[in-house]
Amino acid sequence: MLAQLLTEGKNFIGEVALGNNFSLRHREDSNVDESKLKLYQYPEAAREIARYDEKGNYRPLKTAPDLRRSWLLQLRNVEEMALALDFFYPAALSLYGAWLQKKLEITSLRETLDRQTGMYRVTQKLSDNQSQLLINKTCHEGCLRKIFWPVTADQETTTFFQDEQTIPLLCREACNLLVAEARKIVKQEK
Numbered sequence: 001m002l003a004q005l006l007t008e009g010k011n012f013i014g015e016v017a018l019g020n021n022f023s024l025r026h027r028e029d030s031n032v033d034e035s036k037l038k039l040y041q042y043p044e045a046a047r048e049i050a051r052y053d054e055k056g057n058y059r060p061l062k063t064a065p066d067l068r069r070s071w072l073l074q075l076r077n078v079e080e081m082a083l084a085l086d087f088f089y090p091a092a093l094s095l096y097g098a099w100l101q102k103k104l105e106i107t108s109l110r111e112t113l114d115r116q117t118g119m120y121r122v123t124q125k126l127s128d129n130q131s132q133l134l135i136n137k138t139c140h141e142g143c144l145r146k147i148f149w150p151v152t153a154d155q156e157t158t159t160f161f162q163d164e165q166t167i168p169l170l171c172r173e174a175c176n177l178l179v180a181e182a183r184k185i186v187k188q189e190k
């Protein structure tokens with residue numbers, strides 16, 4: 001699938017630029033001389049690069065817009081590129097593939113919160129207003145994925161603008177980080 005996307009000219013995903021010579025780098029480094037970038041030649045290096053931001057802080061959300069710069073992955077084939085991408089952006093290619101085939105399954109925020117148990121059960125009390133604030137802060141400002149899920153199951157799912165050069169990062173249901181943030185909001189209201 002990735003080979004096909006590259007043939008179509010899709011050379012970006014999130015903050016990563018994809019070269020047609022099996023290379024990956026931060027898209028902000030697209031015009032930086034390769035001799036100035038730290039070279040890695042194995043796909044697992046992506047896992048290390050993605051772990052900490054520029055200041056050395058752990059990145060709990062791999063799709064947060066804080067991927068560090070100054071590295072170059074020079075790999076051997078498109079399969080290795082896809083593997084590296086899975087470390088940078090887990091499941092991104094398969095989610096996009098499912099969307100292209102109209103098979104992407106969407107779960108509303110309420111459904112996700114309703115199935116929470118234990119210390120997260122309290123998130124079921126999140127109001128619609130609080131949901132919107134939470135989505136704006138955590139998803140729109142802090143994440144590169146495009147949200148597909150609505151707040152309630154009876155609402156329309158959202159769509160997105162397709163940039164011809166970019167493989168989109170899709171979000172089919174609220175992640176654990178969002179649920180944890182929802183809990184903080186509800187607990188503060190008590």
Ligand code: SF4
Nearest residue numbers: 139143145171174175
């Ligand atoms: S719910 Fe989706 S869009 Fe929001 S922060 Fe989590 S992964 Fe990103």
